[in-house]
Amino acid sequence: MATTSRNRSHPVRTLIIFGVITVSLYLIMGFTNAWVPKLGLDLSGGTTITLSAANITGQGAVDAASLELARSIIEQRVNGSGVREAEVTTSGERQIIVAAPNVQKDDLAQLVGQTAQLYFRKVYWVQENGNTSNPSQDDQGDLDLGDLDLGDLDLDDLDGLDIDDLDDLDLGEVDPNAPDVPEINPPPGQNEDSTPEVSSSPTAQSGPPLPGLPIPEPSPRPRAPGVEKKSVTDHLAWTPDDRDYADYARFYCGDKWWPNVVDQPYVACDETNTYKYLLGPALISGQLLENAYAGIPQNSISWLVSLSFNSEGAAAFAEVTAKLATLSEPNNQFGIVLDNTVISAPRVNEAITGGSAQIEGSFTQQSASQLANILKYGALPLTFETSNIDTVSAKLGADQLNAGLLAGLIGLALVVIYAVFYYRGLAIVVVASLAIAFLQTYAMISILGMGMGYALNLPGIAGVIVAIGITADSFIIYFERIRDEAREGRSLRTAIESGWKRSIKTILIADSVSLLSALVLWILAVGAVKGFAFTLGLTTLIDIGIVICFTKPLMTLLGRTKFFGEGRRFSGFEADHLGTRSAAPVAATSGGSK
Numbered sequence: 001m002a003t004t005s006r007n008r009s010h011p012v013r014t015l016i017i018f019g020v021i022t023v024s025l026y027l028i029m030g031f032t033n034a035w036v037p038k039l040g041l042d043l044s045g046g047t048t049i050t051l052s053a054a055n056i057t058g059q060g061a062v063d064a065a066s067l068e069l070a071r072s073i074i075e076q077r078v079n080g081s082g083v084r085e086a087e088v089t090t091s092g093e094r095q096i097i098v099a100a101p102n103v104q105k106d107d108l109a110q111l112v113g114q115t116a117q118l119y120f121r122k123v124y125w126v127q128e129n130g131n132t133s134n135p136s137q138d139d140q141g142d143l144d145l146g147d148l149d150l151g152d153l154d155l156d157d158l159d160g161l162d163i164d165d166l167d168d169l170d171l172g173e174v175d176p177n178a179p180d181v182p183e184i185n186p187p188p189g190q191n192e193d194s195t196p197e198v199s200s201s202p203t204a205q206s207g208p209p210l211p212g213l214p215i216p217e218p219s220p221r222p223r224a225p226g227v228e229k230k231s232v233t234d235h236l237a238w239t240p241d242d243r244d245y246a247d248y249a250r251f252y253c254g255d256k257w258w259p260n261v262v263d264q265p266y267v268a269c270d271e272t273n274t275y276k277y278l279l280g281p282a283l284i285s286g287q288l289l290e291n292a293y294a295g296i297p298q299n300s301i302s303w304l305v306s307l308s309f310n311s312e313g314a315a316a317f318a319e320v321t322a323k324l325a326t327l328s329e330p331n332n333q334f335g336i337v338l339d340n341t342v343i344s345a346p347r348v349n350e351a352i353t354g355g356s357a358q359i360e361g362s363f364t365q366q367s368a369s370q371l372a373n374i375l376k377y378g379a380l381p382l383t384f385e386t387s388n389i390d391t392v393s394a395k396l397g398a399d400q401l402n403a404g405l406l407a408g409l410i411g412l413a414l415v416v417i418y419a420v421f422y423y424r425g426l427a428i429v430v431v432a433s434l435a436i437a438f439l440q441t442y443a444m445i446s447i448l449g450m451g452m453g454y455a456l457n458l459p460g461i462a463g464v465i466v467a468i469g470i471t472a473d474s475f476i477i478y479f480e481r482i483r484d485e486a487r488e489g490r491s492l493r494t495a496i497e498s499g500w501k502r503s504i505k506t507i508l509i510a511d512s513v514s515l516l517s518a519l520v521l522w523i524l525a526v527g528a529v530k531g532f533a534f535t536l537g538l539t540t541l542i543d544i545g546i547v548i549c550f551t552k553p554l555m556t557l558l559g560r561t562k563f564f565g566e567g568r569r570f571s572g573f574e575a576d577h578l579g580t581r582s583a584a585p586v587a588a589t590s591g592g593s594k
Helices: 002-006 011-032 064-080 105-112 232-237 242-250 311-324 365-378 394-452 458-487 492-524 529-559
Strands: 046-055 087-091 095-101 118-128 183-185 266-270 275-285 289-295 303-309 334-338 341-344 356-363 382-392
Touching: 011 394, 011 529, 046 064, 064 087, 064 095, 064 365, 118 311, 232 275, 232 311, 242 275, 266 334, 275 311, 275 334, 275 341, 289 365, 303 311, 303 365, 341 365, 356 365, 394 458, 394 529, 458 492, 458 529, 492 529
Parallel strands: 266 341
Antiparallel strands: 046 095, 046 382, 087 095, 118 275, 118 334, 183 356, 266 275, 289 303, 303 356, 334 341
8 A cells, every 4th residue: 555655645734825825815915905896887886878879871780890990999988077987898799798896877978878989170279288277267268379379460440549548468488388289191102293183372360359348248059950052162261350259268178069060160178178179170080080090101101191092082082181271370270170179279280181090199099099999990980879877776786796796695595504414524514615615706806896997796796706606516526436445445545545536527518518608698698697617717717726725635534533533423434324334444443554
């Protein structure tokens, strides 16, 4: 029996290593402050909205890449509104599911129900926004003329103004901190010898009202609902009047402008709320863009964004760039507007034909890729319809959580009662293994919630409850194999080792089936059901680790004690309980142990 002695495992060492791993999980929880699992919408309360996407023509399948880009934009919109821990996922071929905890139905529906619209608009005025909220009514209209370019002012519009009132005004230079304006140019080799098709001089603009002048009442917006100009030429010919500049003067970044109507002027700020733009009617729709991508051209080290338009967009783009190239700043700039934000305002240097252009500027890889994705999304012919709205109150979520925990405790109690009744002293192993399984499962769910955003939902709790049965199956397979070995006359210590070798294959096969089921369910499931698949797979992996690294070493140590090794009463290995004539012989009688 020397071979048996040499091949003896080291249960104490294994248990120590397993204990260190368990303690390490809780140390990680402490360092990351992840003591409480992140709860899903059905447990914490909130709103879920399902959006169904369709092509703007209403025909054809929705492109998977288009749907993913739409999901990304909606996610940015939701997170940008201050909603925390929101989840935006795609489902099937045309659905986007938005789940936001602690958000009312109407608020979330207004936030995600609109389809993002992207337009290219002409810039008529730009200035640094001195405030991010509205000042008092008495302060409205007071502008710092140091930030304004008065070179284009038509003094005929100042009829009635007392010139003496201007003695104290500082008509200094343009703000040196003005934004670094990117340029929009044709690709290399295109339009190198082209000249602008339109050679008219810039139209003089009156600009915002000067300090001390009364600001006219705001004009109703939109001015003529439903009356849309028919051509890009008409939109280019539009010029702002005093009321437009008055509305512009009242606007501060953070205010809400009128709807993004195609044939109306528009006021918007950049993404940082630093600069405020007065924009004309839409010149080109983002839906005319065929593609946009970021890259570094050959023989260059700078990132840029390349654009390509369809035939209709190419014609409009050529006409617009020919006109803008003849104007001075800021009238030669495009304001690219998405979701009420000017995401870029490139300058046009020359007419661009052919439908391809490049936006050059101080781009990084991240900023260029982000702009390209936004432009690409604006070109997608997608519309969204709200197909379903579900609201869960916080009280209902708490009730569901309590019900799930109660069900888990009942299941755990039944397993323990069965183990005590049938396996007697071996119930110690069952209780200890289940306790370790609970500690590790809780720690993993909490850490994954903090690190990866995993949220425990009601189906996930169901997966944990099912795992109790899976863990109990592993005990039963192992214990019954030990009892079979003991009935055949082997000592208990020998039965523990030989029974393990014969049972571990069965345990691994059974757990593999559970893992395969969890994987298939994860791939095919929709929405919250994925939570069940995830926890089922996670707890099955934990079960494998516990059986190998905790249950088996613990059984080896117990088998070396007189109480279990000699099959004493209530140990679970009594002769009458095993159905044999005598108790399982101790290992010492076999000569296989010291």
